[in-house]
Amino acid sequence: xxxxxxxxxxxxxxxxxxxxxxxxxxxxxxxxxxxxxxxxxxxxxxxxxxxxxxxxxxxxxxxxxxxxxxxxxxxxxxxxxxxxxxxxxxxxxxxxxxxxxxxxxxxxxxxxxxxxxxxxxxxxxxxxxxxxxxxxxxxxxxxxxxxxxxxxxxxxxxxxxxxxxxxxxxxxxxxxxxxxxxxxxxxxxxxxxxxxxxxxxxxxxxxxxxxxxxxxxxxxxxxxxxxxxxxxxxxxxxxxxxxxxxxxxxxxxxxxxxxxxxxxxxxxxxxxxxxxxxxxxxxxxxxxxxxxxxxxxxxxxxxxxxxxxxxxxxxxxxxxxxxxxxxxxxxxxxxxxxxxxxxxxxxxxxxxxxxxxxxxxxxxxxxxxxxxxxxxxxxxxxxxxxxxxxxxxxxxxxxxxxxxxxxxxxxxxxxxxxxx
Amino acid sequence: xxxxxxxxxxxxxxxxxxxxxxxxxxxxxxxxxxxxxxxxxxxxxxxxxxxxxxxxxxxxxxxxxxxxxxxxxxxxxxxxxxxxxxxxxxxxxxxxxxxxxxxxxxxxxxxxxxxxxxxxxxxxxxxxxxxxxxxxxxxxxxxxxxxxxxxxxxxxxxxxxxxxxxxxxxxxxxxxxxxxxxxxxxxxxxxxxxxxxxxxxxxxxxxxxxxxxxxxxxxxxxxxxxxxxxxxxxxxxxxxxxxxxxxxxxxxxxxxxxxxxxxxxxxxxxxxxxxxxxxxxxxxxxxxxxxxxxxxxxxxxxxxxxxxxxxxxxxxxxxxxxxxxxxxxxxxxxxxxxxxxxxxxxxxxxxxxxxxxxxxxxxxxxxxxxxxxxxxxxxxxxxxxxxxxxxxxxxxxxxxxxxxxxxxxxxxxxxxxxxx
Numbered sequence: 001x002x003x004x005x006x007x008x009x010x011x012x013x014x015x016x017x018x019x020x021x022x023x024x025x026x027x028x029x030x031x032x033x034x035x036x037x038x039x040x041x042x043x044x045x046x047x048x049x050x051x052x053x054x055x056x057x058x059x060x061x062x063x064x065x066x067x068x069x070x071x072x073x074x075x076x077x078x079x080x081x082x083x084x085x086x087x088x089x090x091x092x093x094x095x096x097x098x099x100x101x102x103x104x105x106x107x108x109x110x111x112x113x114x115x116x117x118x119x120x121x122x123x124x125x126x127x128x129x130x131x132x133x134x135x136x137x138x139x140x141x142x143x144x145x146x147x148x149x150x151x152x153x154x155x156x157x158x159x160x161x162x163x164x165x166x167x168x169x170x171x172x173x174x175x176x177x178x179x180x181x182x183x184x185x186x187x188x189x190x191x192x193x194x195x196x197x198x199x200x201x202x203x204x205x206x207x208x209x210x211x212x213x214x215x216x217x218x219x220x221x222x223x224x225x226x227x228x229x230x231x232x233x234x235x236x237x238x239x240x241x242x243x244x245x246x247x248x249x250x251x252x253x254x255x256x257x258x259x260x261x262x263x264x265x266x267x268x269x270x271x272x273x274x275x276x277x278x279x280x281x282x283x284x285x286x287x288x289x290x291x292x293x294x295x296x297x298x299x300x301x302x303x304x305x306x307x308x309x310x311x312x313x314x315x316x317x318x319x320x321x322x323x324x325x326x327x328x329x330x331x332x333x334x335x336x337x338x339x340x341x342x343x344x345x346x347x348x349x350x351x352x353x354x355x356x357x358x359x360x361x362x363x364x365x366x367x368x369x370x371x372x373x374x375x376x377x378x379x380x381x382x383x384x385x386x387x388x389x390x391x392x393x394x395x396x397x398x399x400x401x402x403x404x405x406x407x408x409x410x411x412x413x414x415x416x417x418x419x420x
Numbered sequence: 421x422x423x424x425x426x427x428x429x430x431x432x433x434x435x436x437x438x439x440x441x442x443x444x445x446x447x448x449x450x451x452x453x454x455x456x457x458x459x460x461x462x463x464x465x466x467x468x469x470x471x472x473x474x475x476x477x478x479x480x481x482x483x484x485x486x487x488x489x490x491x492x493x494x495x496x497x498x499x500x501x502x503x504x505x506x507x508x509x510x511x512x513x514x515x516x517x518x519x520x521x522x523x524x525x526x527x528x529x530x531x532x533x534x535x536x537x538x539x540x541x542x543x544x545x546x547x548x549x550x551x552x553x554x555x556x557x558x559x560x561x562x563x564x565x566x567x568x569x570x571x572x573x574x575x576x577x578x579x580x581x582x583x584x585x586x587x588x589x590x591x592x593x594x595x596x597x598x599x600x601x602x603x604x605x606x607x608x609x610x611x612x613x614x615x616x617x618x619x620x621x622x623x624x625x626x627x628x629x630x631x632x633x634x635x636x637x638x639x640x641x642x643x644x645x646x647x648x649x650x651x652x653x654x655x656x657x658x659x660x661x662x663x664x665x666x667x668x669x670x671x672x673x674x675x676x677x678x679x680x681x682x683x684x685x686x687x688x689x690x691x692x693x694x695x696x697x698x699x700x701x702x703x704x705x706x707x708x709x710x711x712x713x714x715x716x717x718x719x720x721x722x723x724x725x726x727x728x729x730x731x732x733x734x735x736x737x738x739x740x741x742x743x744x745x746x747x748x749x750x751x752x753x754x755x756x757x758x759x760x761x762x763x764x765x766x767x768x769x770x771x772x773x774x775x776x777x778x779x780x781x782x783x784x785x786x787x788x789x790x791x792x793x794x795x796x797x798x799x800x801x802x803x804x805x806x807x808x809x810x811x812x813x814x815x816x817x818x819x820x821x822x823x824x825x826x827x828x829x830x831x832x833x834x835x836x837x838x839x840x
Contacts, residue, residue, distance in 0.1 A: 019708065023566050030565055133709045135559040142555065142730050145450055146443050271694040271715065288439065288726045289553045293715035295691065306708045310562050319739045 002316055003038040005065030005096075007087055008078035009058075012101050012128065013040070014051045015305025016075060016312075023309070031316050039065045041078070066090045073315055075308060076100040085109050092116035092124075097320075099311040101128035101304055107202040111215040111331065123320035125311035130203045131156055131280045133303025134296040135310070140210050140284060147286030149211040153249035156203040158278030158298045159187045159194040160226050160246040164263075165276045167234050168243060174229060186278055196225035197246060197261040204248030208259055208334070211284065212252045216259065220333035222389065223261040228403040233346055236377050237265060240344075240411045243273040247408065251338040259334035260385065260406075265344060267409040271295075339385035342407040345378045351400050352376055358394050362387035368413045379413045422736055423458040425485030425516075427507055428498035429478075432521050432548065433460070434471045435725025436495060436732075443729070451736050459485045461498070486510045493735055495728060496520040505529050512536035512544075517740075519731040521548035521724055527622040531635040531751065543740035545731035550623045551576055551700045553723025554716040555730070560630050560704060567706030569631040573669035576623040578698030578718045579607045579614040580646050580666040584683075585696045587654050588663060594649060606698055616645035617666060617681040624668030628679055628754070631704065632672045636679060640753035641668075642809065643681040648823040653766055656797050657685060660764075660831045663693040667828065671758040679754035680805065680826075685764060687829040691715075759805035762827040765798045771820050772796055778814050782807035788833045799833045 004020065006013050017037055020027070027035055037057065045058045065071055066087060074091040076084055076098065084105040089112070091098050098117070100106060106113070106129045117124035127137045131154065143149070155161050159181055166177040178195070181187035193199045205218035226246050237244050242265040250259040266272040271293060275281045280298025285291050297303040314320050347355045349371060359367070359380075366381035380388075388404060395402045424440065426433050437457055440447070447455055457477065465478045485491055486507060494511040496504055496518060504525040509532070511518050518537070520526060526533070526549045537544035547557045551574065563569070575581050579601055586597040598615070601607035613619045625638035646666050657664050662685040670679040686692040691713060695701045700718025705711050717723040734740050767775045769791060779787070779800075786801035800808075808824060815822045 019566055026565070134712065135562065139555040139559065142733070143726070145446070145733060146439055146726060146729055269694060271691055274689060274691040274694055286726075288722045290717040290720070290723055291715075292554065293713075295711075295713035295715070297710045300710070302708045303710055306563070306566060306706075309566055313562070313565060 001034045001036060002073065003036055003071045004073045004075060004312065005068065005071040006037055006040040007062065007065065007074060007076045009040050009042050009049065009051075010077065010079070011301045012304045012308065013075075013077040014049070015301040016077065016308045017051055019305050019309045020312075027313070031313070033316060035312070035316065038071055039068065041065055062087055066094055066096070071096060073097045073099060073312060075312070076102055076105075077308070078102070079104070081105050081108060088113060089116060092120045092122055095120055095122065097123040097315045099123075099308055099315065100126050101308055103129040103199070103202040103206060107205040107218040110206065110209055123315040125314060125320055126206070127311050128304045128307035130206050131282055131294070132297055132299045133306050134280055134282060134294050134298065135307070136207070136282045136294050137210065139292070139294070140207065143284065143286055143289055143292070144211060144213060147288045149252065149284055149286050151249070151251050151285040152207050152211045152282070153247055154207070154282035155245050155272065155275050155280055156200045156248050156282070156298065157194055157246060158280060159191065161275065161280070162186045162278050163195070164226060164229075164244055164246065167229070167231070168237075169276075171231070173231050174227065195227050197223040200246060200248040200261045204250055204259060204261060207282065208250035208257065211250065212257050214257070214330065214332045216250070216257060217331045217333050220335075221259045221261060222336055224263070224392070224404070226263050228401075229263060229405070230403070232373060232375060233403050233405070236344070236346070236372070240265065240413065241268050242266060242409070242411050243268050244405060245272055245275070247272075250334065253338055256338055257332060257334045258336050258338035258385075260336060260339060262406055264406045264408040265411060267411060270409055272408075336385035336389065339406070340382050341385070342413070343380045343383055343388050344403075344405040344407060345380065345391075346375050346403045347378075347395065348400050348402070349374045349376050351398065354398065355395075358391050362390055379407070421454045421456060422493065423456055423491045424493045424495060424732065425488065425491040426457055426460040427482065427485065427494060427496045427504075429460050429462050429469065429471075430497065430499070431721045432724045432728065433495075433497040434469070435721040436497065436728045437471055439725050439729045440732075447733070451733070453736060455732070455736065458491055459488065461485055482507055486514055486516070491516060493517045493519060493732060495732070496522055496525075497728070498522070499524070501525050501528060508533060509536060512540045512542055515540055515542060517543040517735045519543075519728055519735065520546050521728055523549040523619070523622040523626060527625040527638040530626065530629055543735040545734060545740055546626070547731050548724045548727035550626050551702055551714070552717055552719045553726050554700055554702060554714050554718065555727070556627070556702045556714050557630065559712070559714070560627065563704065563706055563709055563712070564631060564633060567708045569672065569704055569706050571669070571671050571705040572627050572631045572702070573667055574627070574702035575665050575692065575695050575700055576620045576668050576702070576718065577614055577617075577666060578700060579611065581695065581700070582606045582698050583615070584646060584649075584664055584666065587649070587651070588657075589696075591651070593651050594647065615647050617643040620666060620668040620681045624670055624679060624681060627702065628670035628677065631670065632677055634677070634750065634752045636670070636677060637751045637753050640755075641679045641681060642756055644683070644812070644824070646683050648821075649683060649825070650823070652793060652795060653823050653825070656764070656766070656792070660685065660833065661688050662686060662827075662829070662831050663688050664825060665692055665695070667692075670754065673758055676758055677752060677754045678756050678758035678805075680756060680759060682826055684826045684828040685831060687831060690829055692828075756805035756809060759826070760802050761805070762833070763800045763803055763808050764823075764825040764827060765800065765811075766795050766823045767798075767815065768820050768822070769794045769796050771818065774818065775815070778811050782810055799827070
C-alpha cells in the first residue's frame, strides 16, 4: 500500500484525487500496489467541494501529512512560494518522495530540492509545473544526457495565447480580449502574472535549468508582456505575413546562457503560428536530435492532474532515480547577449526625431519604415537585444505609447516597403 | 561494465556506435557504469567503413553476440523480418535485454517479444522504430496507463512528406519530386515501401497496438499511397485551402479499432500542414490529456541513433520494468468502420456516368462537383470509408486514372462551387 498526502485541494489537487480514485484498479494492476490518498491539507475543512471525500481525510495541519510515517509521497499543489518551500523541504527530511505542480517554487528552489532529493534518496518530480499536460520535463531530461541543447523556447501561457489569438483571428482589442478571457475563466481577476510574462518566466527558468544543466536565476530573465500590443500592431503583423506570440526563449552557446520572455513575430505558416487559444508548445534544439516540438494543453484540471499522476506512477515504479542532473549549487544568470534579431518598433510620429536619434546612438542605422495613423512602424536590421532594451527603457522614460516585438522568423519586410 | 552487442552496422548502427563512444564519459558519470560495444555483427568484415573500429570487434557470426554471456544488451539494427525475429528471440532466451529500431519486426512480433521480455525479465525497448528521433513510444506508454486513447495519427514517413512538400511548395510533379528525393538520399532506389504507405502501416501498427493495449494485425490495416496524386490535384487542394499529407490514423471506440494509411487533406492553417520536408508529427487524443502532438526528425542517422541510446540508457538505469502492457496473445484486426468523412475524388470526365452510378449505388448522393481539363473533381458529404473502398476498387477495375483523398479537416468546399 502506497499512501499519498495531498497538500492542497484546488483545481489540480481535486483532479489528482479523482484520477487516483477512478483509476485505482487500473493502477493496482499495473503497479502491483494499492495507492491511496490518506490525508489532504486544506485551509477550510468545512468548505463545500465538488469532489466527494471520506470523513476525516481533510486536515488544516500540514504536519498531519509531513510527519506521518505511513505517507510515502507528498503531492504539493498549494501554489505560492514560502509555505510550499517549507513543506517540500520538510517532506524530504521526513523521507518522503515529492511531486509538485508549482512552477513558482520549483523555479526558485530547484537546486535545493534536487540536493535534498539526492541526499535522502527520494524522488522529486515536477512534470506538471511546466506546460500542464505536455510531457516535456521527462523527455528533456532524457535528451540532455546525450545532446547539447542550444535552444529551448515555447508558448507557455494559455491566457496570453488566448488573448492574442482573439486579437488576431477575431479583431478584438487587448482589453476586450482580456475581458473575454476573464469571463471564460482563462484569466484571473488580476491578470498581471500572465500578461506581463511573469508566469512564462518561471516556466522558462525551469526548462532552461534542465536544458543547460545549471539552475538559471529566474530573476535574471528579461521579461516584457503583451499589454502594449494594439489593433494597429496586429494589422501590421498581418501585412508582414506574421503572427504574434508571447514566447519564452533560452539560448546557450559555450559558457553563455541568454533568456527572454517577450512578444515575437513568427511566420504565419510556421508551426508556432498554428498554436491557438489556450494550447502550449515547447521546442528544443539539440546537436544530435535536431529540433523537437511538443504540443498540447498547457493548463486545465485534467491534463495537469494527469501529469501529476504520471509522476506518482514513476516514483512508485522506481523510474526516477537518475535525476541527478544539476545540483552544483551555482545559480547562473541569464543575459541577452545571444539574441541578435530584427525588431518591430511602433512609436508615435511626434517622437520620430527623438527615436531616430536613439536608434542612431545605438548603431541601428538600417531599417524599413512606414507611417500609419500618427504612428511610425520600423523594422530594424539584425540588432543586439541589449540595444533594444536601452531604447525600450528610453521610450518608457519619455512616456511614449510604443510597442517592440522581436522577429523570430524571417519575414518579408518589403511588405511595408517605404524607405526613409 | 555493461557490454553491448550490435546486430548491424548500417546508418543507425554506426550512429549508435559513435554516440556510445563520444558520450562514454558522460554516460559513465550519469550511470555509474562503463558502457562498451563488445561485438558487432556485419555481413562483410572487410568492407570499408566511415567509422573507425577496434580490431576484432566485427563478426559475421550472430552467436558470437547472442551466446556471449558477457553481453548484456543486444541492439538489433539489421532490419528485415525473419533473421531479426530469430536473433531477438535468441537474445531473450540467453538473458539479454533487447533494443531495436526495426519497425517491420516489431509490428509483426510485438506480442511475442513482450511475452519473452516478461518471461525472462529483460527489457524490450523500440523507441527508434517509430518516428526516428521523436520520443513517442515512451510518452504514449505513460499516457495509456491513465487515459483512454481514442485516436492516434501522424505523418510518419519523411520520404513521402518530402515529395508532397516539393509538389505543393515548388510545383513539381510526382515523378520529378521522387527523383529529387532519390538524388538527395531521402528515397530508396525502389521507393515502393514509402510511396505505397507500407512503411507508415508498420509504424501505425506499433503505435495503435500500444495506444489501444492490444496488438493490431499490421496486415489488416488498409493502405493507399500517394502515387495517384498529380499536379491537377495539388492545384485543387490549394483552391480548397488545404494541404495533402500521407497520414496513418487509428481510431478506437468501445471494442472497435479502425486504422488506415492514406493521403488526407488538412487545413493549410493546421499544425499538420506546417510539417514540411522530412519531418514527422504524431498526434494522440486521450480522455484525460486531451490532444498531444510530438514533432521532430522522423529519420536520419543521428536522431534515430539518439533514440536507441536513450533506450540503452533506460535499460541500464532500470527504467523499463513496467512495460507489461499488451501480451494478451490475441492479435486484433483493424477495420474501417469508425472512419466517416468527406472525400475528394478525381476521375476522368469520360467515366462520369459510370462514376455517378457507383456513387449512387453506394448511397453517396450529396456532393460538390467541378470539371477541369477532362477531369471531374467531386467532394462527397460524410461517407463511410467502406463505400469509398468499394468505389476505389471499381475504379481500379475499369482502369481509370483517379485519385481519392480523405478530408481530415473541415474545408470550404464551396470554393469549388459548381453543383450538378
